[in-house]
Amino acid sequence: MPECIFCEDGDLPADTEECPDCCRKPFSGMYFDKEQYARAKALEEAGNVIDAWELLHEEFRSHGDRDHFDDPMVDELETKLHELFLRHSSLAERRLVVYEERMSMERFWGHFASERTLKEGMKSMIRIEREDLAEELIYIHHGINAQGTYPRLEGPDENDVKSYMALVKNEMKEE
Numbered sequence: 546m547p548e549c550i551f552c553e554d555g556d557l558p559a560d561t562e563e564c565p566d567c568c569r570k571p572f573s574g575m576y577f578d579k580e581q582y583a584r585a586k587a588l589e590e591a592g593n594v595i596d597a598w599e600l601l602h603e604e605f606r607s608h609g610d611r612d613h614f615d616d617p618m619v620d621e622l623e624t625k626l627h628e629l630f631l632r633h634s635s636l637a638e639r640r641l642v643v644y645e646e647r648m649s650m651e652r653f654w655g656h657f658a659s660e661r662t663l664k665e666g667m668k669s670m671i672r673i674e675r676e677d678l679a680e681e682l683i684y685i686h687h688g689i690n691a692q693g694t695y696p697r698l699e700g701p702d703e704n705d706v707k708s709y710m711a712l713v714k715n716e717m718k719e720e
């Protein structure tokens with residue numbers, strides 16, 4: 546039986562509209578209006594690429610809110626944002642912001658920003674010839690992981706930018 550994604554109260558009937566424990570709509574996507582995708586598509590087709598991005602990004606942020614975190618919706622919205630970025634490389638700097646937000650979420654929920662996300666982001670930027678942004682991601686990743694009181698984590702820092710760029714590019718050749 547499904548459980549509430551917010552308070553993890555289990556064994557709710559599948560047609561539950563309101564969680565008896567936290568009084569929220571309990572399942573992933575129940576706070577999302579699917580029409581938003583049609584709206585974003587219409588904006589993109591009309592040439593308002595930035596408005597389309599902003600609309601989806603706003604949804605990404607609200608579903609990624611720490612108190613109302615909806616994991617599957619966050620993933621789905623990031624995929625939509627990524628696809629939009631792949632069609633319009635002019636969105637590169639905005640895409641960078643979303644990688645940063647994703648790494649902050651990883652830090653919050655899992656104690657560190659992953660190198661998987663870092664490398665994925667770097668490769669996306671290298672593919673569109675934005676090595677400057679790929680390098681910036683190394684600094685962002687290091688900055689996020691250097692916060693707080695946890696023991697210093699492994700991962701590249703400002704001294705490793707050149708060698709780490711080379712490592713990631715090498716990986717791309719093998720993919």
Ligand SMILES: [Zn+2]
Pocket residue numbers: 549550551552553554564565566567568569571
């Ligand atoms: Zn609940």
